[in-house]
Amino acid sequence: MDTVLIIGAGLSGLTLAYYLQKKGITCHILEARSRLGGRIFTSYQKDAAPLEMGATWLGKKHQELNNLLAELNLEIFEQALGERAIYEPISTSPPQLVSLPPNNDPSYRIKGGTLTLINTLAEKIGQKNISLNQIVSNIYSTTNRLFVKTRTDEFQADLVVTTLPPFLLIKTIAFEPALPQNLIDITATTHTWMGDSIKVGLRYATPFWRAEDSSGTIFSNVGPIPEMYEHADADEKYFSIKGFFNGAYYSVTKAERLEMVLTQLEKYYGPQVRDFLSYEEGVWRNEPFTFAPYQQHVLPHQNNGHTIFSTPLMNGKFYLAGSETANQYPGYMEGAVRSAQRVAKQIIENYFHSVS
Numbered sequence: 001m002d003t004v005l006i007i008g009a010g011l012s013g014l015t016l017a018y019y020l021q022k023k024g025i026t027c028h029i030l031e032a033r034s035r036l037g038g039r040i041f042t043s044y045q046k047d048a049a050p051l052e053m054g055a056t057w058l059g060k061k062h063q064e065l066n067n068l069l070a071e072l073n074l075e076i077f078e079q080a081l082g083e084r085a086i087y088e089p090i091s092t093s094p095p096q097l098v099s100l101p102p103n104n105d106p107s108y109r110i111k112g113g114t115l116t117l118i119n120t121l122a123e124k125i126g127q128k129n130i131s132l133n134q135i136v137s138n139i140y141s142t143t144n145r146l147f148v149k150t151r152t153d154e155f156q157a158d159l160v161v162t163t164l165p166p167f168l169l170i171k172t173i174a175f176e177p178a179l180p181q182n183l184i185d186i187t188a189t190t191h192t193w194m195g196d197s198i199k200v201g202l203r204y205a206t207p208f209w210r211a212e213d214s215s216g217t218i219f220s221n222v223g224p225i226p227e228m229y230e231h232a233d234a235d236e237k238y239f240s241i242k243g244f245f246n247g248a249y250y251s252v253t254k255a256e257r258l259e260m261v262l263t264q265l266e267k268y269y270g271p272q273v274r275d276f277l278s279y280e281e282g283v284w285r286n287e288p289f290t291f292a293p294y295q296q297h298v299l300p301h302q303n304n305g306h307t308i309f310s311t312p313l314m315n316g317k318f319y320l321a322g323s324e325t326a327n328q329y330p331g332y333m334e335g336a337v338r339s340a341q342r343v344a345k346q347i348i349e350n351y352f353h354s355v356s
């Protein structure tokens with residue numbers, strides 16, 4: 001039996017396990033997917049630019065994430081924006097090239113891909129402490145212990161931490177005894193950041209968008225790609241462009257989305273856009289371990305960082321972590337790290353208090 005059972009091997013779960021293990025507290029992670037990282041997913045191909053289909057950018061203001069990266073000796077590099085962007089204000093006017101102001105607060109990417117952070121944490125934690133393909137369905141408590149049922153196994157622990165986006169938690173996991181009604185009510189309207197987004201990326205042999213008077217930076221009010229950026233690897237050896245795609249198109253086929261991507265890019269760069277090496281997409285709304293449909297309209301970031309998420313439940317044995325529960329930068333990688341720090345602190349205080 002493990003002292004702490006953590007549900008979810010995304011950034012929150014892995015960071016939490018890393019912090020707890022550093023304090024000598026044993027823990028085990030149960031992950032539903034067959035891969036690590038949750039909303040962090042970097043697509044790798046041999047001799048090609050890593051393509052981020054999930055979390056990509058961080059800023060200097062994301063102090064705890066920056067501290068964690070420095071502690072793990074992981075490097076960051078600046079996101080290239082170029083001096084000019086292609087701007088498409090309205091469907092009845094042609095796209096324009098606009099000058100970008102100097103960027104005083106640049107965004108950064110993690111060298112080698114965001115998944116490098118996930119893999120480094122997993123290596124520190126140890127593969128034996130992480131179980132993949134474990135879809136948690138029930139959590140119930142007895143007097144001193146919590147039981148966690150997955151579709152295939154049952155686990156028990158002194159303490160359990162969920163790192164699921166809160167809305168997904170109440171939609172997909174059954175509790176005995178039931179969670180407090182006020183928590184259920186708030187969680188029912190808690191947005192899962194980027195849970196309904198689509199990302200698209202294309203790898204190319206050459207960065208043709210860097211040509212004179214052009215740019216890989218695109219802003220379009222016409223769409224279906226509203227934003228796109230150059231996405232070369234840190235050493236600028238391999239090239240790609242990557243952007244967001246209108247989330248409403250989650251139900252069409254991959255081939256249909258690709259054709260829409262190419263049609264839009266062709267307007268700016270001509271037929272060379274069709275000479276891509278590979279096309280990748282992340283349709284997060286179709287990912288059952290990230291997204292569940294809301295029963296009512298929920299605004300972006302609604303209830304993210306609500307104070308109710310910070311209170312332990314089930315007599316101090318059950319904790320809510322996960323980016324959306326952080327009181328600063330909820331929804332972002334920084335929020336994931338901060339939520340892990342908060343729960344680690346709560347557990348360490350609880351643990352050392354109870355064993356001393």
Ligand SMILES: Cc1cc2nc3c(=O)[nH]c(=O)nc-3n(C[C@H](O)[C@H](O)[C@H](O)COP(=O)(O)OP(=O)(O)OC[C@H]3O[C@@H](n4cnc5c(N)ncnc54)[C@H](O)[C@@H]3O)c2cc1C
Nearest residue numbers: 008010011012032038039055056057136194323331332333
């Ligand atoms: C397209 C996209 C772009 C983004 N861009 C950025 C960005 O540029 N910068 C930024 O800071 N953030 C960005 N984010 C947000 C960032 O990805 C998240 O804040 C962060 O990864 C959340 O980590 P987490 O561990 O809290 O949650 P998650 O990554 O959602 O992890 C939860 C884990 O729980 C698992 N799970 C779910 N259900 C179960 C179950 N029943 N049993 C067991 N396990 C389960 C999931 O598989 C998952 O691994 C982006 C997200 C997306 C989707």
